[in-house]
Amino acid sequence: MKKYEYTEKKDTRSGFGAGIYELGKTNPNVVALTADLAGSLKLENFIKDFPDRYIQCGIAEANMIGVSAGLTIGGKIPFATTFANFATGRVYDQIRQSVCYSNKNVKICASHAGLTLGEDGATHQILEDLGMMKMLPNMTVINPCDFNQTKAATLAIAEHDGPVYLRFGRPVVPIFTPADQKFVIGKAWHVNEGTAVSIFATGHLVWEAIKAGEMLAEEGIEADIINIHTIKPLDEEAILESVKKTGCAVSAEEHMLNGGLGDSVAQVLARNLPAPLEMIGVHDTFGESGTPDQLMIKYGLTADKIVEAAKKAMSRK
Amino acid sequence: MEIQQLEHVATAVRRDIVRMVNAVNSGHPGGSLGCTDFMVALYFEVMNLKTDDGGQVVFDMDARDEDVFFLSNGHISPLFYSVLARRGYFPISELSTFRKLDSRLQGHPTTAEHLPGVRIASGSLGQGLSVACGAALAKKLNGDPNHVYVLMGDGEQQEGQVWEGAMFAPHHKLGNLTAVIDLNGQQIDGPTSLVMNNRDLGAKYEAFGWHVEHMEGNNMAEVVTKLKESRQDPDVPTLILMHTEMGYGVDYMMGSHKWHGVAPNAEQLVTALNQLPLTAGMSDY
16 A cells, blocks of 8 residues: 655645646646636736736626637636636626537635634535536536646646636645646546545545555555546546446545536446445535534544544445 | 728628518627627727738637637627628628538637637627637737727626626726727617616726726717727726617617617518618628
């Protein structure tokens, strides 16, 4: 079993900020838009060095999405940034018609996703965004797990021609993926090999899955841990190859169970390789105020719960 | 093109519109007929469009080094399709496929079918002004001196997103943008003044920082002149309140919201076509 350690913690949104700054230097067509959240989205360096390619939209997200679609007509690659709630639910129809149906090369980059937004509470803690975005034809949906992976994903989506939803967050979390990684859209990352149970994790839950893997190993259970950073297109091959070995699975995500990663994994398994699946996520409820750690514990999004779910999945084989 | 020639094209386009919606017993003739003079003037006289050496229009999605038009009120698609076809973007014969299965001419315009001339899907109202702002901004970033036009409905002004765009354009000094509102005073449920009164749209846009003009939208000579004049100020976007009559050209459709989204039957079609006689050199699709 591969051992993962970290020396530094950072927020994934800063990975995005580093990525967009890099793109500012390397790709003259990249433009950054925001709806009064430039600081929260870590755009400071981009704004300082590329002021002409920074577009402040004010608190008007629907217009920002439409402006982004229009900017692609003329060859620009717009990165539209705001909180995940305002980047999806608030502007679903604008994304649907002006971006996805029109198949425009717009990158919707969303921070503060999920419960780990923390104290602001449920108005801002969107847990439905992956579901809404994955349902849209032409949309690619990416949910990276740490600073380095978020930066790499930011660079990768600039090279992809078509609409992308990139989801990241606010809390500082361990950096455990390589700084020099090549991010391949739609290609899952095999975190650890095992034969007892598959664990499919995305976003902040990947680190929890790694910790769960270590706890399971202490009991002699070898988990096959896979980071599904791309929710759509889903790496079905990686999922099926893993479950062929293990015969059961756990999904883990900071998202509503309806419409999330687990829901996608369940479809793949039901259609191709029926097997017991336990799902870690939020059960049809809104979040609330609290610290990120308190909320993850209260809503059961922790390594402990992944361990329990793994054992339960194994017992159902 | 001479004004009279433009009027001849407009008549042929109006015949297309009523025939297209009659053929599938669906679609939106009222607004289409009202905006015909505007769109013919735009495509046949006002806009700088990319052409090959033989004068044939050439379409690419990026619209660099040419003017670009967006239709925000996508339901007047019969007009848009007829004008695009007659300007040479695709064969006129294809107008007969409007709203039928496997057609590129969907009920509302889309890029999904790769129909030349269409650069954005529209139909869900309120989004076109934002898209036009983005395209105008891209032209500025690219150092492209060409102009962006967008057409909206007056009922469409009830959508909140329109006012987000209205705020954005003057703030970002989009003098290369002209927005036109089809001020026919009608929407599906009745007169706009009764459904949800927009009141003084000109004063509203002026307060947002636009240069505001009025135009008689069913007077070809005035339409051409006003549209050409609208490209003056490099830093201030222009809003044209285009006074039109819904259903213009067909007497029983004129001025009533009842023909917003209803197709004429066979008998009504004959009456309409009799009121829109083809001129020499023009033909139906």
